[in-house]
Amino acid sequence: MTISKYKDLIKFNISVLVLVTSYIGYYLGLRSQDLFMIEYESWYTLFLLLIGTFLSSSGAGVMNQYIERNYDSKMERTKTRPIPNNDISSRNALIIGLFLCFVGPFFLYCFINFLTCLISFLTIFIYLFIYTPSKRYTSLNTIIGSIPGALPPVGGWAAATGDVSSESLMLFGVLFCWQIPHFLSLAIIYKDDYSRGGFKMLPSITKNVNYVTFQILFFTMALLYTSIGIYSMDITSYVYAIGALVLGIIFLFYSSSILFDYSSKKIRKIFIFSIIYLPILLIMILIDSYFFK
Numbered sequence: 001m002t003i004s005k006y007k008d009l010i011k012f013n014i015s016v017l018v019l020v021t022s023y024i025g026y027y028l029g030l031r032s033q034d035l036f037m038i039e040y041e042s043w044y045t046l047f048l049l050l051i052g053t054f055l056s057s058s059g060a061g062v063m064n065q066y067i068e069r070n071y072d073s074k075m076e077r078t079k080t081r082p083i084p085n086n087d088i089s090s091r092n093a094l095i096i097g098l099f100l101c102f103v104g105p106f107f108l109y110c111f112i113n114f115l116t117c118l119i120s121f122l123t124i125f126i127y128l129f130i131y132t133p134s135k136r137y138t139s140l141n142t143i144i145g146s147i148p149g150a151l152p153p154v155g156g157w158a159a160a161t162g163d164v165s166s167e168s169l170m171l172f173g174v175l176f177c178w179q180i181p182h183f184l185s186l187a188i189i190y191k192d193d194y195s196r197g198g199f200k201m202l203p204s205i206t207k208n209v210n211y212v213t214f215q216i217l218f219f220t221m222a223l224l225y226t227s228i229g230i231y232s233m234d235i236t237s238y239v240y241a242i243g244a245l246v247l248g249i250i251f252l253f254y255s256s257s258i259l260f261d262y263s264s265k266k267i268r269k270i271f272i273f274s275i276i277y278l279p280i281l282l283i284m285i286l287i288d289s290y291f292f293k
Contacts, residue, residue, distance in 0.1 A: 005087045009096070011061030018057040018152045019050050024282055025156025025171055029236045031289050032167060033160075045112065045180045049159045052108035052207050053152065056120045059100025060148075066093045075197040077190055090194035101128075112159045112254055117156040119164075123148040139202040142183050149174035167233040170226060172279070177223035181216045182274035188212065188267045192247050216270065219253040224248030227281060244281060253276050 026046055030037060036041060037087040065072065065083055073084035082088040101124050111116035127181040134141040150172045156167035187194060187201040194201040203212050227248055254270045 005082045007178065009062055009065060009082045009088055009093060010100075011064070012056035013058040014060075014061060015054055015287075020160075020174060020279075021171075022049060022053045022152040022156035023156075024285060025153030025168060026160045026232070026288065027156075028153075028167070028171065028235050029157040029160025030291065031231070032165075036290075040107075043230055045159065049108070049116070049156065050110040052104055052112065052116075053120065053155065054104075055100050055105030055107060056124060057152075059097050059102075059104055060124045062093055062097030063101060063128050064078050066090060066097055067128065068135075069093075071136075071197045071199065075193045075195050076195070108155075108159075113162055115158040115164065116155050119151055119158055123151045123155070133155065135199045135201070137200060137249065139200050139205055142180055142187065144198065145183070146176045146179040149179050154158055158188075167235070170229050170233060173226035174223065174230065177219045177226055178274065178278055180219040181223070181251075181270060184212060184270040184275065185267050189264065189271065213258050213262065216255050216258065217252075220248075222251050224252060230285065236285060236288045237292040239292050240284050243284045243288075247277060247281060247284075 005157040010141065013291060023046065026049055030042060031102045037046070068078075068241070069090060070081040072078035072081050079085065083090055083093050086112065105117045105120040105124070108120050127145070131141060131145040131148060132143050138144075154164060154168045155246055158164055161168075166248070188203040191203040193200065202215070206212065220270065224245070227244040228241055230236055230244070251273060254266075254273050258266050258270070
């Protein structure tokens with residue numbers, strides 16, 4: 001059994017993104033207290049936070065694939081995943097997933113604090129028991145799934161400060177709003193595939209493309225607002241605010257283009273730029289908060 005199969009099982013790439021956003025929340029939580037990561041204790045806490053978060057995220061990824069194994073086998077995009085492809089047995093995946101889902105939050109409880117543990121547990125619970133089944137019953141699943149996807153920076157903030165503040169909720173808002181145009185554009189690209197899998201993604205079940213377009217545009221505009229709103233946290237400077245404004249306008253330009261041309265080419269541009277957008281925004285936050293604030 002190759003390591004790559006287990007990387008696919010834990011959704012390694014998603015787990016890495018979760019670690020990055022958790023780190024952002026942790027770092028900004030420190031900066032909100034006028035602290036820098038110059039002490040050993042700060043780095044040690046971050047190290048423990050990332051371990052616990054990685055375990056939790058990996059467990060959620062494994063359990064998601066276990067729950068959806070029969071549906072994944074019907075989709076071209078997912079039929080080569082480890083369980084439907086018989087690379088890893090369902091039984092072994094279940095054992096691994098349950099173990100990681102328990103150990104991750106417990107690790108955070110033991111080494112970070114109860115609040116970070118609770119946020120991790122809520123993330124897993126919403127992802128597995130609300131979002132995952134909702135994909136088969138309601139087109140609102142993209143919005144529902146954006147909740148657990150936006151919680152990691154809140155957990156990072158809680159690890160640094162011991163609380164959940166309005167500033168951490170602003171970070172939540174950025175991740176929440178970003179996911180919707182990102183995943184809706186993906187759902188448009190693979191709408192036939194999702195239909196074969198029995199998932200009720202919005203682009204797969206509605207013939208009203210204006211409704212899909214409206215959601216993409218609305219949440220792109222909301223993303224522009226929340227990303228600039230980080231400036232109000234008094235952790236970043238006007239340099240970041242200008243950069244976030246420019247980046248958000250570009251994203252809005254791509255999203256609004258489908259008002260006039262609802263083609264696969266335009267949709268792919270939205271999806272690709274959404275992938276580019278997030279790391280640039282996060283890097284701007286880090287650089288600005290360190291050098292300009």
